Amino acid sequence: MFTGLIQAVGRIASREARGGDLRLGIAVGALRMDDVQLGESIAVSGVCLTVVAFDAEKFFADVSNETLALTTLGSLADGAPVNLERSLRASDHLGGHLVAGHVDGVGAVERIVEDGRSQRWRFAAPKALLRYIAVKGSIAVDGVSLTVNSADDRGFEVNLVPHTVAHTAFAATTAGSPVNLEIDVVARYVERLATTKDWT
Incomplete structure (x- = not known):
């Protein structure tokens, strides 16, 4: 993890x-x-x-x-x-969210817009993943734990602060670049529980 x-x-x-x-x-x-x-x-x-x-x-x-x-x-x-x-050790602080390192799909950067000292990044995502992406929920993009600001039927948007841009590969990423996406692991289990009618 x-x-x-x-x-x-x-x-x-x-x-x-x-x-x-x-x-x-x-x-x-x-x-x-x-x-x-x-x-x-x-x-x-x-x-x-x-x-x-x-x-x-x-x-x-x-x-x-x-x-x-x-x-x-x-x-x-x-x-x-x-x-x-x-990988996470038992004694480490969990500052982001639990990320498995199991990529669910490849998305793409649609646009990058300056927003004060931060940047708003818009990503296109595969349709099969969109149901798991929730506003104020977590998502990993190229392994970076991010908070979803908005989501619709084509993709989602996040805010990147200057520290995140400067200390990740996002500093060299441009519109059109493909990115690895991993949905919040909790969403997988919630769906499994919700769609299974009878465990007995």
């Missing part, structure tokens, strides 16, 4: 075809790596990946064709910036 609070901005360092899928190398930037262990999870722009090799400057993760098809990772070029977050 993750919190959606980005710890560093890294970059795609390498892409190596392996057995029909891909091994990604991620340059970690300022992400703390002193106690990383093989097999632990790191979210890369909202996608939970497993560390299979690492050093002080980068780590490597195998990415399945399913993940490549259902997220933005398959289309990222070498050097592309990515949001990084190591």
